[in-house]
Amino acid sequence: MEREILWGIAPIGWRNDDVPEIGAENTLSHLLSDIVVAGFQGTEVGGFFPEAKVLNRELELRNLKIAGQWFSSYIIRDGIEEVSQSFAEHCEFLKEVHASVAVVSEQTYSIQSVEKNVFSEKPHFSDEEWEKLCRGLNELGKIAERYELKLVYHHHMGTGVQTEEEVDRLLANTDPKVVHLLYDTGHIYVSDGNYMTILNKHIDRIKHVHFKDVRKDVLDQCRNDGRSFIQSFLQGLFTVPGDGCIDFTKVYQTLLDARYEGWIVIEAEQDPKVAHPLEYALMARKYIDENLLLVSSK
Ligand SMILES: O=C1C[C@@H](O)[C@H](O)[C@@H](O)C1=O
Numbered sequence: 001m002e003r004e005i006l007w008g009i010a011p012i013g014w015r016n017d018d019v020p021e022i023g024a025e026n027t028l029s030h031l032l033s034d035i036v037v038a039g040f041q042g043t044e045v046g047g048f049f050p051e052a053k054v055l056n057r058e059l060e061l062r063n064l065k066i067a068g069q070w071f072s073s074y075i076i077r078d079g080i081e082e083v084s085q086s087f088a089e090h091c092e093f094l095k096e097v098h099a100s101v102a103v104v105s106e107q108t109y110s111i112q113s114v115e116k117n118v119f120s121e122k123p124h125f126s127d128e129e130w131e132k133l134c135r136g137l138n139e140l141g142k143i144a145e146r147y148e149l150k151l152v153y154h155h156h157m158g159t160g161v162q163t164e165e166e167v168d169r170l171l172a173n174t175d176p177k178v179v180h181l182l183y184d185t186g187h188i189y190v191s192d193g194n195y196m197t198i199l200n201k202h203i204d205r206i207k208h209v210h211f212k213d214v215r216k217d218v219l220d221q222c223r224n225d226g227r228s229f230i231q232s233f234l235q236g237l238f239t240v241p242g243d244g245c246i247d248f249t250k251v252y253q254t255l256l257d258a259r260y261e262g263w264i265v266i267e268a269e270q271d272p273k274v275a276h277p278l279e280y281a282l283m284a285r286k287y288i289d290e291n292l293l294l295v296s297s298k
């Protein structure tokens with residue numbers, strides 16, 4: 001089988017699940033048609049997406065695919081059994097829309113959606129909580145497999161699994177057969193100031209990728225001012241590849257060298273009133289074509 005990388009772009013540039021009022025005027029048809037105009041093969045499911053049958057029809061009309069969808073787990077707060085039930089329903093939906101991954105992020109004690117300093121007030125799990133989380137993720141991973149999906153864990157600013165050290169701990173204590181990693185360039189750069197180390201170290205566990213660029217001057221400002229996660233992205237912390245300080249050529253080459261197969265999803269949350277979503281999607285596409293695809297085919 002030919003090795004394949006699929007390129008997607010997330011709805012988050014048009015509408016934001018963390019702040020649903022942002023971009024609420026952007027409809028599903030608008031989003032999906034913009035994705036076609038910008039030349040991407042698919043997207044992830046946003047909180048405002050309709051039931052599977054309706055969504056599949058809209059996707060088919062545009063020849064688009066679904067990569068996956070975010071799932072906020074509360075394994076530590078609610079227990080493995082309760083989360084397993086809602087995760088199975090989530091996977092059921094993902095299977096119906098022919099997705100390949102279920103994106104999981106543990107949200108117990110998360111400050112990603114509240115007005116706390118995201119640079120200094122992240123939560124830390126106790127040893128018992130780590131044990132419960134990893135055991136729970138192994139269970140969820142098995143559920144995902146039953147639906148022919150891969151569970152990919154999303155390390156995230158403002159959560160208990162944010163830093164390189166925390167990613168190492170999670171991967172060391174979960175089953176590599178069923179728990180995989182979602183590598184998000186923007187989150188690890190903002191957290192640790194480095195994005196190559198976990199990529200090189202955990203390349204074999206990475207089964208889904210988010211390409212998010214970072215505006216360094218905005219990052220310094222937000223850190224200095226002690227901004228929350230939401231305030232930071234509304235101020236323009238994130239942008240599309242090529243518009244910030246991350247060198248995606250190095251990242252992409254590493255993925256190619258490792259014969260990575262799967263999705264690379266552009267994910268740049270910004271205020272759509274400030275950063276026109278289609279304009280930024282086209283910028284991302286141009287950067288990919290000129291700096292990643294052209295160069296790697298030479
Ligand atoms: O994958 C993601 C999903 C969003 O809801 C999240 O806040 C964002 O930062 C992200 O990386």
Ligand SMILES: [Co+2]
Pocket residue numbers: 154184210267
């Ligand atoms: Co992400």
